[in-house]
Amino acid sequence: MSDKTESENREFEMPDPRLSLRQDIEDEERLIVDIDGFEGPLDVLLALSRTQKVDLKQISILELVKQYLDFVNQARTLRLELAADYLVMAAWLAYLKSRLLLPDEESEDEISAEELAARLTYQLQRLGAIRERAAILMSRNQMGRDMFARGLPEHINITRSHTYDLSIYDFLKAYSQHKTREAVADIRIHKRDIYSMDKAFKRLSEMLGIALDWTDLEQFLPQGIEDEQLNKSAKASFFTASLEMARIGKVDLIQKQIFGPLMIRKRKGDDEND
């Protein structure tokens, strides 16, 4: 990190140091990739294309696709968590590869495989070009590092339109800080109607005396509640209440399939113990 400019300069002549053939691994062709060092799939593709040691204008897209898919597979073998971006790119590249290999069907709607490949190349070249410029820019003499302004400025009577000094940064910062404070002060949690678990427990106990056989839990829900939130709350409370009743041995619960109805039945012989 320390000699950033230098290493970035080198990066443009040499294969990316983040991609390395590790000798100590049985499969000596294995490409070990420092995923943390990469910033997105395009970055990986660019680094891979440089290992081809050819001018960016002559990248073999097919070769590049192969390398990228290898890279993704390697990462998976190593159980590295790959961000969705990388996988999306892999899927797209696999698609591009198949398009490139298969004879192109004339189709009005679809963009030709060559065109797709050309666009990818363009993106890589554009990123490569801006990287080079970034390195050149940072290697320029910089004020405060390589060259210096007057260290002891004297105040000169230059008429300026403003006597106050304020940067856009400070201005926006001030507003943001204000908003941050406001955000903290403005939290209000609205009181919500809820159907309490106690209420559900009571209602369920009473109604279970009437129902004799397996019954869908839904049947016990209070009817005619207009408020959607309250309905949800009731559902949650009845579910919890049923679990609680099963735990203390008052009822049996059964659900035959995932997301299927939850059937409830009063446990036999419970009356006697009661």
Next chain:
Amino acid sequence: MTDDENSRDNHEQLRICEALLFASDRPLSSIAIAEQLTEGSDVEAILLNLQKKYQNCGVNLVQVAGKWMFQTAADLAFLLRKEEEKERKLSRAAVETLSIIAYHQPVTRAEIEDIRGVGLSKGTLDVLMEATWIKPLGRRRTLGRPMTYGTTEDFLVHFGLNSVKDLPGLAELKAAGFLDNVNTSRLNFLSDIEPDEEQPDLPMDDDESSSEEQVIS
């Protein structure tokens, strides 16, 4: 060393001296300067040379308290700015007030106080007005007919903006990292800024004869 080389080296030492004194934020002793020169350089001689070189220039090399510094030539002192005209920093309250006016204009004093949750000290608006960044926009058609404020053309020029609508909105501030401590979900509690266009305030009217320029906003 030949004479030629010698003189070239002398010139080089002079240049280094010159650059050091130019960039330094305090007067330098000849010892401190000598540390940066080739060993064995005659720093005193070089400094005297440099002083001579700047003798008739707009800037002179002077010795103060035994140390060396560049200074505007005494006869050009009229160019120096008077102290009270120095650039001033705005107080935190003033910057915040300015930002609230910019985002919420037209806005009354009471509204600013309400938004900031704290009273506006006397003079804050004056300072902003003096800086020509805000101006009265007219009176609101409500009880008490309070004066509203907004930003000026100068304000836009200062920040290189075309219009106040070009100020970044909350989502953009967030994305740029300004609102780091705010939980994103809480952003919903904050309303984004919509410059109030539908209901322009009343132009300043009858009771203030002065208002001509202020009406034009």
Next chain:
Amino acid sequence: MTDDENSRDNHEQLRICEALLFASDRPLSSIAIAEQLTEGSDVEAILLNLQKKYQNCGVNLVQVAGKWMFQTAADLAFLLRKEEEKERKLSRAAVETLSIIAYHQPVTRAEIEDIRGVGLSKGTLDVLMEATWIKPLGRRRTLGRPMTYGTTEDFLVHFGLNSVKDLPGLAELKAAGFLDNVNTSRLNFLSDIEPDEEQPDLPMDDDESSSEEQVIS
């Protein structure tokens, strides 16, 4: 005026220029300098004279951001470099973002992300803005009216550029078509490129002449 007087006056104007520029740690525009000179002085000629005078000195008069300033000679960098003064450590992402903004301005956040092929982490723009190297330039007249960003005068001064037109390799990038409108649908090569007919907002798009205003802020 006799020739003698004339040349004495010229010398005086040069001294004033010299004093003004030497005293300032910021670049000064020739207009601001001219205000301090005798009316009718040829400020540009005087400045060029002054520049020539300092050509081989330890301090040079340079043109940055379309203005003039004295700074230490670049070839003395290695002698003056202050190690203890930590240079701004910029992340790779920040450096790349800065150069994308410099070359593509005005450019939106989505465009930056598209060029880099990865989302811009929070705080990257904030860091660059805090360094006073970038600023919001205004909104693009397209759907969502996204904010655009560009570089500041400080950026030019810091990197010793007279204008953004002087960015290294700008012409080559343009010739290669790399500065064409950026398609901001993510992974844009997946979708067909939509003809980008949006009106470029604001100063500085591709025509050379307009970038001038951009530089002066």
